[in-house]
Amino acid sequence: MVINDENVPRVLIIGNSYEVLNKKLGEKIDKFDIVVRIGKYNIEGFEEYIGSKTDIISTIYWKIRDIHRDKKIILVNHYDLDDNTQMIPINNLNLKNVIHTHTRNDDIEITDFFKNNLSHSINLCDNNFSLGFRTIFLVLKLFPDFKTYIHGFDFFKSGYYFNPDHNRNFGNKHPYIYERICVKKLVSKKKIYELS
Amino acid sequence: MQFIEISNENGDILYRGTNVRSDDTSYIFEDILTDSEIVVPKEDVYCVSNLTYSGYQNTLKYLTLIKNDDQLTQGEKKHLFKLQRVYKQYTDLKCLKLLNLGKYTILDDVPIKVLQKSLARLIGVELKKATTTLDKLISAENDETVILEINSTKSDLENNVKDFLEAPCFPKTIEGILQKWPTLLNPSPFQQILTM
Numbered sequence: 001m002v003i004n005d006e007n008v009p010r011v012l013i014i015g016n017s018y019e020v021l022n023k024k025l026g027e028k029i030d031k032f033d034i035v036v037r038i039g040k041y042n043i044e045g046f047e048e049y050i051g052s053k054t055d056i057i058s059t060i061y062w063k064i065r066d067i068h069r070d071k072k073i074i075l076v077n078h079y080d081l082d083d084n085t086q087m088i089p090i091n092n093l094n095l096k097n098v099i100h101t102h103t104r105n106d107d108i109e110i111t112d113f114f115k116n117n118l119s120h121s122i123n124l125c126d127n128n129f130s131l132g133f134r135t136i137f138l139v140l141k142l143f144p145d146f147k148t149y150i151h152g153f154d155f156f157k158s159g160y161y162f163n164p165d166h167n168r169n170f171g172n173k174h175p176y177i178y179e180r181i182c183v184k185k186l187v188s189k190k191k192i193y194e195l196s
Numbered sequence: 197m198q199f200i201e202i203s204n205e206n207g208d209i210l211y212r213g214t215n216v217r218s219d220d221t222s223y224i225f226e227d228i229l230t231d232s233e234i235v236v237p238k239e240d241v242y243c244v245s246n247l248t249y250s251g252y253q254n255t256l257k258y259l260t261l262i263k264n265d266d267q268l269t270q271g272e273k274k275h276l277f278k279l280q281r282v283y284k285q286y287t288d289l290k291c292l293k294l295l296n297l298g299k300y301t302i303l304d305d306v307p308i309k310v311l312q313k314s315l316a317r318l319i320g321v322e323l324k325k326a327t328t329t330l331d332k333l334i335s336a337e338n339d340e341t342v343i344l345e346i347n348s349t350k351s352d353l354e355n356n357v358k359d360f361l362e363a364p365c366f367p368k369t370i371e372g373i374l375q376k377w378p379t380l381l382n383p384s385p386f387q388q389i390l391t392m
Contacts, residue, residue, distance in 0.1 A: 044212050076272055098374060110302075116335075117331075118234070119336070121329075121332065122329060127383050128383070156379045156380065156381070157352050167379060168379055169356075169360050169376050169377065169378055169379050170375060170376060170377065170379070171375055171376065171377030171381040171382060171383075171384025171387045172377075172382050172383065172384065172387055173382070173384050173388060174382050174383060175382065175383055176379070176380055176382055177326065177330070177349050177352075177353055177380055178329075179312075181330075181333065181342065181346055181349055183343055183346040184341065184342055185339070185342050187341075188339050188341050188342050189259070
């Protein structure tokens, strides 16, 4: 394991926002101990901006068919899938590299995490946290001894760097604006760090 | 084993299902229909519990995501058709209520211009709610960095909504009205109905 100047291993989560194209941080990114990428990330042609090192992929179960299965995987179940069922993700997918499967307990914990770090007064009824926000929560939980960095998270102020039109003006259940502020508070409290 | 039932106000059971594997998606294999046709009048739909419709939704997901049409048995096709009919009735009524168009009973009856006007009004209401929440967060915040982020988020949100209402992508069809929504104003209240 590569240890940085502070003798603390570092994990970096790279989101897919368009803002990653503002800086060429590829070399810096590839020096992290662990690099986590999200969903259907795309490296090819973007290496000088986002690097190429990929240790873990965090993804929703129904996108698992489209990603590299030789990588370690954090599997985020759909919020309303029964934990014991696992009907959709597991069968015939050969998922031997899953290091964590999102559980009901994670749902409870992430809600507390959100409320404790932002506000208890925001009504979260029927909301479903986005994959990016869930990944930040899960990485903090799974790698407590690491210094956690993030890059490429604007919570859909823009689209994806490889598809600027992605998720533009479609309805879903993700509370993006509150996730964005919550993450800024985590940065402000030095629980996570922004890559610069 | 779990039971689900849909009943009308008189207590007559319209649909009954059992779930022997403790997951919603197995209803399809164990259900017992009491009628050859399910017709749920407007007033009866409100008697259906959310849990029951969550079961319906999961069944639909299972059938439409995992199986192709040619893989469905005749029994599954029959049930899928019935589920879709009941589900459409239910969601139409909920959406019409949300749009303040309670005098209609199905979305297809509403002129598109009326729908667009109602959608714009609803977006205005939801934007007001969100900006009020953001203002409350600012009032409760001491950290200048976070306050800046909230103000920036608020500005992004208002611009997103303005662009959405003025853009050519403003929905012109019923499907568009249910699916399109300003990205940063998510969670969409329609999605909360459609994915209940």
